[in-house]
Amino acid sequence: MSNRFAQETLDTVKNLEKYDAGFVTDIEMEKAPKGLNEDIIRFISAKKKEPEWLLEERLKAYKHWQDMPEPNWAKLKIDPIDYNDAYYYAAPKRDEDKPETLDDVDPKILETYEKLGIPLKEQEILAGVKTRKVAVDAVFDSVSVATTFREELKKAGVVFCSISEAVQEYPDMVKKYLGSVVPMTDNKHACLNAAVFTDGTFVYIPKGVRCPMELSTYFRINEANTGQFERTLIIADEGSYVSYLEGCTAPMRDENQLHAAVVELIALDDAEIKYSTVQNWYPGDENGKGGIYNFVTKRGICKGKNSKISWTQVETGSAITWKYPSCILAGENSVGEFYSVAITNNYQQADTGTKMIHLGKNTKSRIIAKGISAGKSDSTYRGLVRISPKAVGARNYTQCDSLLIGDQCGAHTVPYIENKNMSAVVEHEATTSKISEDQLFYCQQRGISEEDAVALIVNGFCREVMQHLPMEFAVEAQKLVGISLEGSVG
Amino acid sequence: MLKIKNLHVEIDGKEILKGLTLEVPKGEVHAIMGPNGSGKSTLSYVVAGRDGYEVTKGSIEFMGKDITEMDPDERAALGLFLGFQYPVEIPGVTTTNFLKTAINAQRKARGEDDISPVDFLKLQKAKTEQLGIVPDMLKRGVNVGFSGGEKKRNEVLQLSMLDPKFAILDETDSGLDIDALKTVAEGVNAMRGSEKSFLVITHYQRLLDYIKPDVVHVLAHGKIQKTGGPELAHELEEKGYEEYINAA
Numbered sequence: 001m002s003n004r005f006a007q008e009t010l011d012t013v014k015n016l017e018k019y020d021a022g023f024v025t026d027i028e029m030e031k032a033p034k035g036l037n038e039d040i041i042r043f044i045s046a047k048k049k050e051p052e053w054l055l056e057e058r059l060k061a062y063k064h065w066q067d068m069p070e071p072n073w074a075k076l077k078i079d080p081i082d083y084n085d086a087y088y089y090a091a092p093k094r095d096e097d098k099p100e101t102l103d104d105v106d107p108k109i110l111e112t113y114e115k116l117g118i119p120l121k122e123q124e125i126l127a128g129v130k131t132r133k134v135a136v137d138a139v140f141d142s143v144s145v146a147t148t149f150r151e152e153l154k155k156a157g158v159v160f161c162s163i164s165e166a167v168q169e170y171p172d173m174v175k176k177y178l179g180s181v182v183p184m185t186d187n188k189h190a191c192l193n194a195a196v197f198t199d200g201t202f203v204y205i206p207k208g209v210r211c212p213m214e215l216s217t218y219f220r221i222n223e224a225n226t227g228q229f230e231r232t233l234i235i236a237d238e239g240s241y242v243s244y245l246e247g248c249t250a251p252m253r254d255e256n257q258l259h260a261a262v263v264e265l266i267a268l269d270d271a272e273i274k275y276s277t278v279q280n281w282y283p284g285d286e287n288g289k290g291g292i293y294n295f296v297t298k299r300g301i302c303k304g305k306n307s308k309i310s311w312t313q314v315e316t317g318s319a320i321t322w323k324y325p326s327c328i329l330a331g332e333n334s335v336g337e338f339y340s341v342a343i344t345n346n347y348q349q350a351d352t353g354t355k356m357i358h359l360g361k362n363t364k365s366r367i368i369a370k371g372i373s374a375g376k377s378d379s380t381y382r383g384l385v386r387i388s389p390k391a392v393g394a395r396n397y398t399q400c401d402s403l404l405i406g407d408q409c410g411a412h413t414v415p416y417i418e419n420k421n422m423s424a425v426v427e428h429e430a431t432t433s434k435i436s437e438d439q440l441f442y443c444q445q446r447g448i449s450e451e452d453a454v455a456l457i458v459n460g461f462c463r464e465v466m467q468h469l470p471m472e473f474a475v476e477a478q479k480l481v482g483i484s485l486e487g488s489v490g
Numbered sequence: 491m492l493k494i495k496n497l498h499v500e501i502d503g504k505e506i507l508k509g510l511t512l513e514v515p516k517g518e519v520h521a522i523m524g525p526n527g528s529g530k531s532t533l534s535y536v537v538a539g540r541d542g543y544e545v546t547k548g549s550i551e552f553m554g555k556d557i558t559e560m561d562p563d564e565r566a567a568l569g570l571f572l573g574f575q576y577p578v579e580i581p582g583v584t585t586t587n588f589l590k591t592a593i594n595a596q597r598k599a600r601g602e603d604d605i606s607p608v609d610f611l612k613l614q615k616a617k618t619e620q621l622g623i624v625p626d627m628l629k630r631g632v633n634v635g636f637s638g639g640e641k642k643r644n645e646v647l648q649l650s651m652l653d654p655k656f657a658i659l660d661e662t663d664s665g666l667d668i669d670a671l672k673t674v675a676e677g678v679n680a681m682r683g684s685e686k687s688f689l690v691i692t693h694y695q696r697l698l699d700y701i702k703p704d705v706v707h708v709l710a711h712g713k714i715q716k717t718g719g720p721e722l723a724h725e726l727e728e729k730g731y732e733e734y735i736n737a738a
């Protein structure tokens with residue numbers, strides 16, 4: 001209808017600019033030599049002035065990792081990874097003897113986060129229109145560069161700091177819980193993380209405390225040829241509540257970069273943890289070149305009775321996503337939830353889902369997974385619901401909906417159900433649909449452009465999941481849905 | 491306002507409109523009647539710019555501009571509205587959100603600022619009350635689970651909120667109960683004035699009792715076969731389309 005050639009030129013130009021987190025910050029970095037070996041691990045541990053036990057754990061993990069096979073059950077095509085062709089430690093240079101406060105953070109880094117829409121200066125957040133405060137831990141390549149609102153949180157008894165600091169300041173808690181939910185032997189990516197993790201976030205909410213603000217971590221990969229291996233540990237003591245959000249971006253590069261994180265959540269009696277992710281790692285270009293390998297192990301345990309863990313994820317980025325945020329429902333009456341939107345476009349691949357392991361009596365889980373595939377991409381929902389013999393009265397509800405845009409993409413649903421208790425109720429529903437010509441034309445007739453119509457329809461499709469995101473981030477996530485599907489129609 | 495000259499339209503290589511000429515001047519209401527399958531909806535789609543409806547000959551001019559090659563959203567921003575014969579469902583998108591997105595998209599295309607949230611809500615409240623629409627409908631997905639009549643009312647709500655210069659109503663009366671028909675007609679009549687034009691597609695004289703047309707056209711075999719005054723509609727109601735069907 002319109003001039004095809006002119007439109008193509010416009011689209012090409014637009015594609016160049018559409019991943020607007022794709023810039024590089026030019027900053028002096030301190031790096032460990034390339035490659036992976038015991039010396040590198042000792043280097044990382046020494047950098048962090050870690051106690052002996054932690055170094056031992058790292059070395060043990062490294063040994064184990066060498067013998068472990070790559071997980072191969074996911075429906076993913078992954079080029080072999082050369083683990084020796086990457087840097088495992090890269091941090092902005094700084095004066096080591098000087099205690100770091102917000103004012104000492106390199107202005108270039110502050111600028112980077114500002115450009116990404118994440119203000120790290122507390123007064124700016126206060127002066128802004130947002131009425132609710134959000135505390136941020138900013139992780140830049142291998143290290144945490146700033147954590148905001150710490151003093152205010154401390155007054156409430158909440159600990160919010162980098163994991164490196166927690167190792168120094170709260171060694172007992174770290175020793176007790178690190179690796180308790182995701183053991184190093186869990187899978188090869190988690191094992192690698194246990195050996196080389198460089199930073200991440202630590203959160204402790206004391207008994208009976210409702211965390212007074214949203215906590216968040218913002219991950220940024222900046223250096224070329226580096227992997228990012230962060231570790232997050234969140235402990236919610238009895239009767240406490242916390243809502244935590246993570247966001248991620250990286251520059252546009254032709255090489256694939258590895259991001260292998262481990263997140264562990266622990267909820268004690270009557271505690272609730274709400275964990276949200278907006279994942280926007282660089283997805284690679286429209287020919288499938290470059291992008292992040294997002295191989296992440298996330299698991300929470302509802303240890304106490306009546307506890308609750310809720311995962312919400314919006315996965316729009318990464319060349320390949322391999323991720324199954326899971327819940328071990330050990331405490332009686334505990335609840336696990338998983339709300340997921342996974343969008344793939346061009347040559348992206350995603351194999352994502354959850355595991356709900358019902359151990360305790362009357363445990364409940366709810367899974368709502370929405371997969372959107374466009375271009376030549378491929379998306380799989382893979383979920384396990386396991387009801388153990390002791391989980392009397394357990395219940396699960398699973399709903400998986402796939403939406404296809406175009407006819408060159410794929411969507412798959414792979415549910416595994418293992419029910420060893422007759423009293424349990426397990427429900428599974430799945431649908432597959434397409435955006436219809438009728439819907440697009442209807443929107444366009446009302447004045448909405450084709451691309452905005454796709455974003456609107458997809459956001460409608462994802463509504464049940466999006467409404468579980470903290471308000472502050474829901475709008476951003478909705479915009480991201482539109483951006484990640486640009487160029488998928490027409 | 492709308493000038494269609496010798497329009498030939500194909501769908502999948504099959505010619506549906508075969509040299510249709512029609513002019514709707516500013517401020518007038520025209521009605522189109524014609525047998526099933528004669529090309530009425532095709533005409534409305536092609537005027538709105540739907541993909542897959544290929545104009546092989548002729549032109550469509552809207553407010554002095556040739557719009558034959560324009561995208562549907564550009565035509566909408568110029569002030570062209572189509573009330574669908576079969577309104578489409580959009581799950582998860584509330585009618586309110588849909589309307590706000592549409593209004594702001596049109597404003598943006600015209601270089602205007604977004605409507606303020608307060609003004610939007612005021613406008614929506616006024617229009618829903620005027621059309622007797624229950625507010626609950628606005629919170630549901632667009633047309634999802636709506637009854638046939640509710641869908642048509644929703645079309646008229648969109649019409650009155652988007653406030654276009656020219657509207658095609660494709661069998662908006664079908665499926666409406668008597669009371670709804672009156673309310674809808676009142677809605678249209680309230681918009682009627684020296685600046686706006688309507689093209690009303692219908693099978694029934696009844697609608698034309700409430701929305702009095704200035705001109706009535708008969709469409710058959712992909713062409714306007716006859717044009718007359720309101721009395722032509724009465725004549726058709728009595729005699730049917732036999733004479734036009736046999737004409738070809």
Ligand SMILES: Nc1ncnc2c1ncn2[C@@H]1O[C@H](COP(=O)(O)OP(=O)(O)OP(=O)(O)O)[C@@H](O)[C@H]1O
Binds near residue numbers: 527
């Ligand atoms: N996608 C299509 N492919 C082939 N033929 C089509 C297609 N869409 C419509 N047609 C044909 O075009 C002709 C005109 O259809 P149209 O919907 O415009 O009729 P109409 O006058 O609106 O009829 P009604 O009064 O029943 O609403 C019909 O014969 C129809 O079958």
Ligand SMILES: [Mg+2]
Binds near residue numbers: 530531660
């Ligand atoms: Mg029709």
